[in-house]
Amino acid sequence: MDSCTQICAESEVTIDGQKFNLVDTPGIFDTSKPDEEVYKEIAKIVQKCAYGIKAILFVFEAKRFTVEQGNVLYGIKSFFGEGALNYIIAVFSHATKKQNADKDEMRTAWNLAISSFIRSIGNRWGISPDSDYFPPEHEIHQLRLKEIKDLIINTQGSYTTEMLESARQVQERIQREKQEEEKRIREEYEENLRKEGKEKADREFQTQMNILENKIEQKQNDSIASIVKEIANLIQQLKEFAIACFLL
Secondary structure (H helix, E strand, O other): OOOOOOOEEEEEEEOOOOEEEEOOOOOOOOOOHHEEEEEEHHHHHHHHOOOOEEEEEEEEOOOOHHHHHHHHHHHHHHHHHHHHHHHHHEEEEOHHHHHOOOOOHHOOOOOOOHHHHHHHOOOOEEEEOOOOOOOOOOOHHHHHHHHHHHHHOOOOOEEEOHHHHHHHHHHHHHHHHHHHHHHHHHHHHHHHHHHHHHHHHHHHHHHHHHHHHHHHHHHHHHHHHHHHHHHHHHHHHHHEEEEEEHHO
16 A cells, blocks of 8 residues: 555546446545544545445555555445445465465464454455566466456455445435536427527537536535535544543
C-alpha cells in the first residue's frame, strides 16, 4: 500500500465475461493525512461502490505486515463492518522468484500476524506475479493471475451496508433526474428545430446540456459532502466508544 498516491481512481475490468468497476484506494487510512482529506476520499469510495462490493483486494508486500496496513484493515472493518472480512482477498506483492513459482514457499514465510490475518478472511489469498521473474506470457504468471480472478468470481453475492445502500439510492435518484432532464431537453430541441432552425436549436441545446452537467456535478458533490458528514460522525462515535471502553 503506497500512501503517496492520494486519490481514489476507478477503471473497468472484465473477468470471464463479467464487467467489474475496479476502485483503487491507496493511502485512504494514512494517519498522516488531514481528517477532512481522508473522509473525502472514503466518501468517494462509498459513492463509487454504492451498488455493493464484490471483493476488496488488500495488497501488501510479502516481506512484512506493517502498522499502516494494520490501520487499513482496522479502517475497513470500522467503516464497512466485520462482514467486509468475508469479501477481502489478500494479494502479496514483491514476492521472491521461489514464492512466485510455488505458493507453499509464500505460506511458510508468513509470520504470526500474517497467518492470523489470512485465517480471519477465510484463507482467500493470492500472489501478484512479478514480471521480472515470469513475463506476462509465462504460464506461472498466468496461473497466479487466474488464482486471483477465480477468488473474485467465486465470491458469493456482493457486500453492502446501510451507508452503501443510502449512497445507492442517492445515485439512482440523480440518474433518474438526469435522464428526465435529458429527455426534456431533447424534446425541446426537436421543437426548436422546427420553429427556429438548426443553428439556434443547436446553440440552445448545448447551453441546456452544459447547465444540466453542472447541475448533476453539484448534486454529486452534495452527495459526497453528505457522506463525509456521516463518516465524520461515525469516527466520532468510534472515538467515544474507545474512550468509554478505556474508562471502564
